[in-house]
Amino acid sequence: MIPERMQWCVRLLFLLLLWGGEASADLNITPAAPTLSQTWPGSGNIVFIQDFCLRSTNGNSSNGRAYGLTPGAPFTLSNGSNTIPFTATWRGTTGVTSTLSAGVGLVNLPGSGVNCPGANNVRLTATVTAASLAAAPAGLYTQILQLTLDNAQAIPVVVPVTLSISIGSYISLSQLTDINLGTFDGINPLTGSDVVCVYRNVSGGYGVRASGQGTAGAFVLVNGASQVPFSVTWNDGSGAAALLPGVLLSGRGNVNNTSLDCNAGAANNATLGITVSAADIGAASSAGLHSGVLTLTLEIQ
Secondary structure, rough: OOHHHHHHHHHHHHHHHHHHHHHOOOOEEEEEEEEEEEOOOOOOOOEEEEEEEEEEEEEEEEEOOOOOEOOOOOOOEEEOOOEOEEEEEOOOOOEEEEEEEEEEEEEEEOOOOOOOOOOOOOEEEEOOOOHHHHHOOEEEEEEEEEEEOOOOOOEEEEOOOOOOOOOOEEEEEOOOOOOOOOOOOOOOEEEEEEEEEEEEEEOOOEEEEOOOOOOHHOOOOOOOOOEEEOOOEOOOOOOOEEEEEEEOEEEEEEOOOOOOOOOOOOOEEEEEEEEEEEHHOOOOOOOOOOOOOEEEEEEEE
């Protein structure tokens, strides 16, 4: 016969084993609160990548339990009233990548019943396009993207992911088109112009520099060995000013800081002017089509 005291010990051990098994459900992810920061260099997309180790277990089983993921809103980085949108994806434990939508949950994602001995097993990727960055005023843009995970058995886990982008002063020139000067009539000079867009992401002035394809950047139209010089002007709305090869023309203004392409050209704000004198054309060493390339560089001031 088993003594009464030993019987009690067996019963208590049996109850403890049952209770311990029910407590083994688990949901955790590391790192718990990552911070991702980048500086935009003036071109290209910004891509944030954060790898995590996710463990989601099912009761007293060591197998992975399916989990859900809900990202918070909004999918924008902010600097005061200025915002930049971003997109995001989630690559799960099986390597399948899903597109995330702000405030919309993903369900029944395969979990993992083990820790990450060699490498993390899930990945968050957030992408900001170059076009969105170029159109944004300079400054520091931030957002805390809240990721809420739940496996319906363990306590939900909230992971705040801090994203930040620093954007410096940026200037661009767009709406450029080729200038056809026409055919020389033997008497009159040839002239042409192009109305362009100067954008800057903060208010302020700029300088413009021009270089041709001749020696030391000379402005020339070329047909084989024949070269015809031309003159260049730049008008920012305050009047046409002469450009000299390689020399910075400072103190220009009238920039657009609300639309990267000046409302698709409707609000273009500078004019490039070209003039070829009749005397220079007449002195050309050969007839025929003469053409040239003019390179323009804008500098923030």
